[in-house]
Amino acid sequence: MLALSECQFLLSLTTDVETRKGRLMKLLYTDMSQDLTEILTEQATSYAQKGKRVFYIAPNALSFEKERKVLEYLPQSASFEITVTRFTQMARYFILNTSNPKTQLDDTGLAMIFYKVLSHMGDDELKVYGRLRKDSNFINQLVDLYKELQQANMTVLDLQHLDQVEKQEDLLRIFSAAQDLLLAGDFDNQSKLSAFFKEIISGHLDKALSNTVLVIDGFTRFSAEEEALVALLNDKCHQIVIGTYASQKAYRANFVYGNVYQASVDFLRTLAQTYKVTPDYVTTDKEGNPSFARISRLLESRHDFSTVDEQLTAQDKQALQVWEVVNQKEEVAQVAKSIRQLLADGKRYKDILVLLGDEESYKLQVGQIFRKFDIPYYFGKEETMSSHPLVQFVDSLERIKRYNYRAEDLLNLVKSGLYGGFAQEDLDFFEYYVNFADIKGRHKFLSDFTANSRDKYDLDQLNTLRSQLVEPLDKLLNSRKQKGSSLLKKLVVFLEAVQVPSQMASLTAKASEAEKEQNEQVWKAFTQLLEQVETIFGEETLSVDDFLSILRSGMLACDYRTVPATVDVVNVKKYDLIQPHSAPYVFALGMTQSHFPKVGQNKSLLSDEERSRINEATDEDRSLDIVTQSNSQRGHFVAMSLFNSASEQLVLSQPQILNETQDDMSVYLKELLDLGLSLVEKGRNRFEAKGDQIGNYKDLLSTVIALNSSHLDADLDKETQTFWSVAVRYLRKRLDEDQVLIPHVIDDVTTTKVDDQVMQLVFPGEEPLKLSASALTTFYNNQYLYFLRYVLGLEELESIHPDARHHGTYLHRVFERVMGDSSSENFDDKLEKAIAQTNQEQPFEILYTEDQESRLSRQILEDIARSTASVLRDNAAVKVEREEAKFDLLLANSIKITGIIDRVDRLTDGALGVVDYKSGKNVFDIQKFYNGLSPQLVTYLEALRQTYKVDADQLFGAMYLHMQDPQLNLAQFGLDKLAAQAHKELTYKGLFVASETEHLAGGNYDLQKTVTYDKEDLETLLDYNIKLFTSAAEVIRSGNFAVNPYTEDGKSVQGDQIKAITHFEADRHMGQARKLLRLPSKGKKEAYLELMAKDEDDNEMQVAETIVPFPVTDQAVTADKKDQEDNHVD
Helix, strand or coil, rough: CCCCCHHHHHHHCCCHHHHHHCCCCEEEEECCCHHHHHHHHHHHHHHHCCCCCEEEEEHHHHHHHHHHHHHHHHHHHCCCEEEEHHHHCCHHHHCEEEEEEEECCHHHHHHHHHHHHHCCCCCCCCCCHHCCCCHHHHHHHHHHHHHHHHCCCEEEECCCCCCHHHHHHHHHHHHHHHHHHHHHEEECCHHHHHHHHHHHHCCCCCHHHEEEEEEEEEECCHHHHHHHHHHHHHHHHHHHEEEEECCCCHCCCCCCCCCHHHHHHHHHHHHHHHHHHCCCCCCCCCCEEEEEEEEHHHHHHHCCCCCCCCCHHHHHCCCCCCEEEEEEHHHHHHHHHHHHHHEEEEEEHHHEEEECCCHHHHHHHHHHHHHHCCCEEEECCECCCCCCCHHHHHHHHHHHCCCCHHHHHHHHCCCCCCCCCCCHHHHHHHHHHHHCCCCCCCCHHCCCCCCCCCCCCHHHHHHHHHHHHHHHHHHHHHHEEEEHHHHHHHHHHHHHHHHHHHHHHHHCCCCCCCHHHHHHHHHHHHHHHHHHHHHHCCCCCEHHHHHHHHHHHHCCCCCCCCCCCCCCCCEEEEEECCCCCCCCEEEECCCCCCCCCCCCCCCCCHHHHHHHHHHCCCCCCCCCCCCCHHHHHHHHHHHHHHHHCEEEEEEEEEEECCCCEECEEEEEEEEEHHHHCEEEEECCCCCCCHHHHCCCCCCCHHHHHHHHHCCCHCCHHHHHHHHHHHHHHHHHHHHHCCCCCCCCCCCCCCEECCHHHHHHHHHCCCCCCEECCCHHHHHHHHHHHHHHHHHCCCCCCCCCCHHHHHHHHHHHHHHHHHHHCCCCCCCCHHHHHHHHHHHHHHHHHHHCCHHHHHHHHHHHHHHHHHHHHHHHHCCCEEEEEEEEEEEEEEEECCCEEEEEEEEEECCCHHHHHHHHECCCCCCCHHHHHHHCCCHHHHHEHHHHHHHCCCHHHHHHEEEEEECCCCCCHHHCCCHHHHHHHHHHCCCCEEEEEHHHHHHCCCCCCCCCHHHHCCCHHHHHHHHHHHHHHHHHHHHHCCCCCCCCCEEECCCCCCCCCCCCHCCHHHHHHEEEHCCCCCCCCCHHHHHHHHHHHHHCCCCCCCCCCCEEECCCCCCHHHHHHHHHHCCCCC
C-alpha cells in the first residue's frame, strides 16, 4: 500500500510555519445562532470576485446539501467561480487529465482482492483468522481497515502492540499478500488524496494552486490524511479559510472538558497552535431566531457550570416543542398532520426537514404514512439493491449450489421473474408438485418425477417443465474448477439460455420512471461486477462455489444512488448529520435515550485499546480514530446543531414504545424540560375537536370510520360531536366531488349469501343434497369452514410424507385383511401376513420407504397393529358380518348421506352393530352429539337400520376401536396391574343398547352405565340425528354460511376460526360464536335425551342475511368424493 509515509520528510519541511510562502490560514468561528455557511459564502464570493478559483469543501455526507445552500446565498454572477465539493472529489479537478494507466478498484474490487488472497492461504497459515477466510463480513472488515490505514497515513507495518502477536502476524501476512497482488495486477492501490498529494509534492500544480482558495465548512476534525493535505495546501494555495461553530465564552474558557462546544473548540485550538494564527469571531447582520440562541446559551451554562440570567419565554416554548407519543406509528402520523397544517398555512414542502433517530425502524412507517397524507418526500439514504429481482436471482443461484438444490432456493430463482419466459401457471404447478413430493437435492431435481396422488399430477408435463428449468442451471452449477474467464463465459451462456437480458428489458419496459432508473443501476452494477471478476480472477482457477460466492457478495453490497425527483419535497434523513440552519421547520423523531445521543461503536478488527497503543507509538500526524473516546464531544455538538437546525420551529419527539420495546427519554430532552419547556402529549385523544388533528381527507375518512366502528361517538361531548358532524359533511362533499362512496364499515365478521347460480352448480336443486357424517361435523364446527371445503372445494396442501390420514388408512387395510382372512391359519400368522401384504401395496410401499422417518413410521404402525389386533381375536359371541361397508341413505328424498362403515358385527342373537377404527382416542359424548359435533356412530346405526331393514331393537351398538400400542406409566400402575390396565386401554368404546350387554360381557367392551341406552333412547338418538342433517341441509341450501366457530364456555373458542381468511378474533367476535348447550354432569344423559325428545327449536343455527355473489371453483362439483375419503380420516 502506498501511503503518505514516504513523504513525511518533505511534509515536515512544508509544515514548518517559518518557511511557508503562502498567506496565514484564516480561522473563523461564530455562534450557532449565526449562519456560518452564509458567512463563509461571503468570504468565497469576495475571493471569486478577485479572480481566484474557489473550492468550497464540505464533509462527504453533507456536500450535496451544502452545495444547494451555498448556491442559495451566492450572487448569480459568482456561481460559476465557486465549486462546492469534498476533499476526495477536489483532487479530480487538478489531476483529471493526468494519465493513470492503472486499473481503478472500488470497495467490491478490493473485497475480491482480499478474497483471492485468503483463498490461497490455508487455515494453518492464519492462526487467528484461519476459520474466517471465506467469511464475507471478515473480508469487508479487511477492506475497511485497508481504507482506514490510508486515511490515517499508516501502513500495515504500523500495526504494532496488538493484543496478540499472532493477530499482528496474520494481518501483516494478509495485507502484504494483497499489496503484492495489487502491484502484480497493476491496480491503483492508493487513495485519491494520496495521488493528489504526490502531484502537489512534485510541483506540477504550483501554478494552479497559487490562484486557488479553499473554504472549509462543516468540520470539527480532520482525518490524518486530510490534515496532511491541508498542511501541504496551506503552502501552495493563495488562501485557506476554515470555519466552525463555537461560542466566544467556550473558546476563551480555560477548561472546556464537558463543554457543549468541546469538539469544535479543540479543533480550532489545534489548528491555531499548528499554524500560529488567532481565530476570529465573526457575525452577520442577520440575527437568527432568538429563541434557539437563548436555549443554546442556557444549555451551555448547564455544562460549563456558569450562570445565565435568562428565562424561557412563551415564544421560546412555541419555537421548540418536546412531544411524547405512544408509539412510532402515531408519532409519524402526528408529524404528517403538522406538515399538512404547515402547508395549509402557505409553507412549502422544501421548508420542512424530518430527522430520524433510528433510520431502519422508521423507514417503512414514514413511507406508508406520508403516502397516506399525500406528502412527497426524499429519503436521503442509499438504499440497498438486495430486494431487486436480479440480486435475488444471483443470491438464489449461489444458495442452490451451496445447499445442494434446496427446494426453496430453486423456487426463489425460477420465481424471480427473470428465469425464462415460463407462464406463472406453470411455475405455480411446478412449485405445488415440488412441495407435495418434497423434492430436494440435486439428484431428485435431475431425476424424473414419479410420485403421484390419485393421478392428480400430469407427470409428463411436469418432467418436461423440470427439464426446461433445471438442465440449463445444472450445466453451470456442475462445472468443474477452471479459470474465472471460462466460468464467466459459462455464466453468460446460462443467462442467455434462461433469457435474463430479455426478461430484464421486459421488466424495465413495464416499469415506472423511478423503477427504470433502478433497473438501469442494478444492471450497470452487475456488468461492472462481471468486468471486475474478469480483471481479478480471469486467470485464477476457481470452483463454481467460490465464483458464485464472489458474485453474490458483490451484488449484495451494491446500493442505489438516489436523487430527489423534484426540489419541493420533504427531506428525511438521520439526525446525526444535521447542520445548524438546515430548514425553517424541523421535526426530529425517535429522540429516545437509546438513539439520542448516538453512541459510536467500534466494529473493526482493531479494538480501542489497540488503536490507542498504535497512536502512542506513531507520529502525531499519523493516527487512527478512536470512536468511543469522542462519543461525549460528538454527542454534545450534534445536539447543539440539532437544537439550532430550524429557523422557525423545531419539534423533538420521542415515542414511549420504540421497536416494540419501552425506551426512556433522552438526557438532552430531560435537560430541555428542566429549562422550562413543557412536555406535549400528542395523539392520546384521536377524536379531539381540533383542526390540526385532520391531516387530509384520507386521514379524515379513516378517523371517521374508526370513530363509527368503535361506537365512541355517543361518549363524546356536544362540542366534539358537532366538530365531527361538520367534518363528515365536508368529507361527503369532497368524496362526492371525487365520486368516491363511503364504505359501510362494521366490526362484525359477516358473510354474504352465495349466488343462486353457484348454489345450483354445486348443489343442483333436482338432486338430493350430498352429506356425510364428517361434512355434518364440519358444518356444526363452523358453517364457514363447510363453505370453504364443500362449496369452494378448498383442500389442504398434500404431501408425499405419510400423515395421520395415511396412518389410519394403513391400519384399516391391515385389519380389513385380517378380518377377511377365512383361512385355517392361526390369528398371529394371519396378522403378520396382512401386515406384509399391506406393506407391499404400491401406495404404502412408496409412502413408507421414502426416507428413514417414513420407515420409522411404518415400524410404529406395525407395532400398533400387533397390539390392537389382540382385540380382534375370535369372540364366540360376535361374528364379523361385513367390512368396508359403503352406504347411501336418502332422507326425505332431499338429503343423500354417504359413508363407509369399517366393520359390521353380528351377535349370536342376530343384533347388528358397527365398529369404526380410529387412530386417535374417541368416545361417544352425548353433549357433543346433541350439538352436532359427534354424529358418526349414530349415522352408522341409521345406515344399518335402513340397509339391513331392521328396527332399532335389532341393533346392539356402535363403537370406536382406538388403534394403539398402549404406553403405560409403570410407577403409576405397578407390575401387578399393568396387564389389566393395558387390556382396559384396548377396548371398544361407544354407545351400547342395554338389553344386549349380556352378550358383550365377555368381550373387550366398555359397558359403563353412561354409554348404555335402552331401545327407546336409541330411537331418540336416531331421530335427532336426522334432525341434525335436515337442519344443516336447510341452511346449506339457503346459501348463507355464518362465521360461527363453536364455544363451550363463552370465554374461549374451540371451533376452527380460520383466522387467515375470516380474521375472526375471539376477544372481538365472541358474540358470533355458536355457544354449545352444556348441562351438568349429573343426569346429563337423561337431560339431553329429554331435550331431543321434545324436539325444541331453541338451538337453531345462525344464518347470515345480506346478499352478494361468491365465486366457485371447478373442484366444488366433486366435493362429495372428498366426503367418502374423509370417513377414513381422524
